[in-house]
Amino acid sequence: MRIVPDTSIIVTGGISKMLEKGGIEGYTDGAVFAEPIDEIIIPEAVIAELEAQANFGRISGFRGLAEIEKIVRIAKEKNIIVEFTGRRPSIDEIKLAKGGEIDSMIRELAKSANAVLITSDRVQSLIAKAKGIETIFVKPKIIRPEDTRIMTFFTPDTASVHLREGVPPYAKRGKIGALKLVKLRDEPISYEELSEIADEIIEAAKQDxxxxxxxxxxxATVVQLRDVRVAIAERPFADRMEITAVRPIARVNIDDYGVSEELKRRIVERxxxxxxxxxxxxGKSTFAASVANYLLDHGYVVKTMESPRDLMVREEITQYAPLEGDMTLTSDILLLVRPDYTIYDELRKTSDFQVFADMRLAGVGMIGVTHATRAIDAVQRMIGRVELGIIPQVVDTVIFIEAGKISKVYELEFTVKVPSGMFEADLARPVIEVKDFESKRVEFEIYTFGEQVVVMPVQSDEKLxxxxxxxxxxxxxxxxxxxSGRRAVVKVPESQIPKLLGKKGKRIKRLEDELKVxxxxxxxxxxxxxxxxxETDKHYIIFAEGLEGRTVEVxxxxxxxxxxxxSGKGIIKVRKDKEAGKSLKIARAKNAKIRLKVVD
Structure with a gap:
């Protein structure tokens, strides 16, 4: 019997298994062939498609080429003829492979060779049978995500699993902010084992x-296997094959992050x-997911823009990926959908910040997730990517997460003022004030100075x-x-002012320059x-010890x-029949306190 395998059955390794076992695993009409296989015709279209995939670094391409090598080896041992034939598709036809161009060429070859087409692609099987081509449809082995080998490395407190060729497997376990790297076994993991794990992950993702x-x-391949994000890296992108699987270890609500009532009101008020x-x-993405759920509870329509889509949000929230690989196209669709809020996970490239800004200026509430070492760094990442003057319109709040808790919240305001450290009124300019949300104290000022954009820390009043x-x-x-701000008012005895001023005001000028205030x-x-x-019969006696010979105001x-x-005795004698004495009499009748102020 002559058979023609298509790309789908080769990539799954079905032909080599069939040759080894003498039957087709997953074939519903029986486990063995009625007659032995004496010839395998491998279409050049299959070779071209797998070669293109391998050249683009896709695992399926390498896996398919390895399967063909295995088929040739087993066929030689069993005296089965292997023939490579058919027309090699053009580059344009290979690009249209997903549209069925390559599958059509394989069907035509099977028909002209009077061979049995073997496929694990249901669409390919249906079309071939409709055209009268003898076809065997091999159901792909059902692989559930929870049954994949990668999941055996996870425990309830495992946040991530790290598998690298030639190195023992490791995992990060513990709570957010207190994760520890743990060796899972002493035996290094091999390339073959990693390849099998990667194949299983990809197949499970396709089926689920x-x-x-x-x-x-x-x-590089990134797979979202339900709530686990898996990154698979191979040569030439990485020096060795590596699989990294990340999973959220906790689903938390907004209160678990210590969000104040004032910040909650700020999020939902508009x-x-x-x-x-x-x-x-x-814990940024986990917090973003909790904010999305919180907004949904308060009557907002929420969507997400993610690559990969790994936010653990409620079923009511639609998660969008880059449309045709471009978040700009995704934003075009979302502007037609008109959500109240969109969660953008995450902002990395200039194009991400520009899409974020465009949607925000269009009136959509935007929450972006971005990497930063400090809270102010998140704002600095926007400089040069978004016009400086519109940054506060694009972002008015920055929430900094550290070790699973909110450690800092900034609010941004736009004003025109003389920046701190400058004194001349003609130096006034547009300034973005970055304020601590709780204390409302300005911590940074952002403004242009010449051709440079300056992010200037503002010293606290107490420290200054x-x-x-x-x-x-x-x-x-x-x-x-x-x-107050960068201005200091110094109160000194009037007689001491010339001493602090210095000759022609040089001393106070030097202090201003040195302190920048x-x-x-x-x-x-x-x-x-x-x-x-x-009080005596005729006088009021006011005691002023230590002020002998000084003039005072009463x-x-x-x-x-x-x-x-x-007087020299430290007293003031005031006659009762004089105006001063009468005023003292009235004050004492009112129980007022008599106070003295030295004036000379």
Whole structure:
């Protein structure tokens, strides 16, 4: 009997198994052939398709070529003729393989050779039978994701599995923020074992409705196997074959991250532009999924843009991949769908930030996930990719996740002002203020200086105050400092102002340049001290010990009464029949406190 295998049966390894066992695994009409196979015709179209796939680094191409090599070897041992024949397809026909161009060439060859077509592609089988071609349909072996070998490496607390050719397998286990790398066995994993695991993963993803092959590039394949994201790397992309499988170890809600009620209100009060940032493995995507579910609970229509699609969101939320490999096309569709919020996981390339900005400016609430070492770095990643002046319109909130918790929240505001550290009014310019969400204190300012974009840390008022006090204390002992932004008001006794000013104001100018702060000097108002008062028949006696020979102002609480000179004995005698004495009498009747303020 002559047989013609197509690409699908070769890639699954079905022909070599058939030759070894003398029957077809998965063939519903029986396990053996009625007559022995004496010739295998392998179409050049199959070779061309597998060669193209291998040249693009796809695992299926390498797997198919290895299967053909195996078929030739087994056939030689069993004295079966193997013939490579048929027309080799053009490059354009190979590109149209998914449209059925190659399958059509294989069917025609089987028909002209009067051979039995063997396939594991149901569509190919149906068309061939309809055209009168004798066909055997081999059902692919059903592989459920939970039964794949990669899942045997996972335990409930396993976040990721790392398999590398020639190295023992490892896994990261524990809680978010406290993961440890654990060796799973001492025996190194071989290339053959890795290949079998990869084949199984890809086949399971093709069969399972909840799984998909997200990315397929030269030497790299990314598969979403239900809730497990699997990255398969091969030569030439990697120096050795490697499989990395990542799975969320916890499904949490927004409250598990310590989100304040004020931040919850900010998220749901209106559509916003929010960046969720943090280092790898911090729990950004898990938090983004919890925010998506929270928004859904509050009546918002939520969609996601992901590559790969691995966010663990509710069934009501549709997860979109790059349309024809392009997120710009996905955004075009989403703008027609008109969601209230879109979760973009994740922002890496310039095109990602531009799509994010375009959708946000179109009025869609956007939540982007991005890698960053610090919260401010998430904003800096937008500089140069999005026009500076519209950044606060695109992103007004940054949430930084670290070790599974929110460690920092920024809000962005746009204003026109003189940047901190500058003093001249004509230096005013548009400035993006990056404020701590809880304290509302400005921590960074972003503005243009010449042709450069500056991200300037703003020193806290308390820290700046201590710095100014340290410098002023080198010249004076009696002073007070009040700081607001980059301006310091220094209160000193009026007699000491010339000392701090220096000759022609050079000392205070040098201090301003050194501290990069504007300093205003104002006279320090003397403190009013409470005085003890006694009464005789004709006088009020005010005791002012320590102020002998000084001129003081006398106050009843905050009301000025009169001025007087303190005697050498440290007292002030005020006659009762004088105006000063009468004012003291009224103040004492009101139980007002008598205070003294030194004026000279």
């Amino acid at each position: 409705e909840e799984s998909s092959i997200e990315i397929e590039r030269k030497g 559509q916003r532009g929010i960046l969720i940032a943090g280092p790898p493995g911090a 105050k201590r710095t100014v006090e340290e410098k002023i204390s080198q010249f004076l002992d009696d002073f007070e400092v009040v700081v 504007s300093i205003d000097l104002i006279p320090k108002e003397a403190e009013r001290s409470e005085a003890r008062i006694e 106050y009843a609480d905050d009301e000025y009464l009169f001025s007087a000179l303190v």
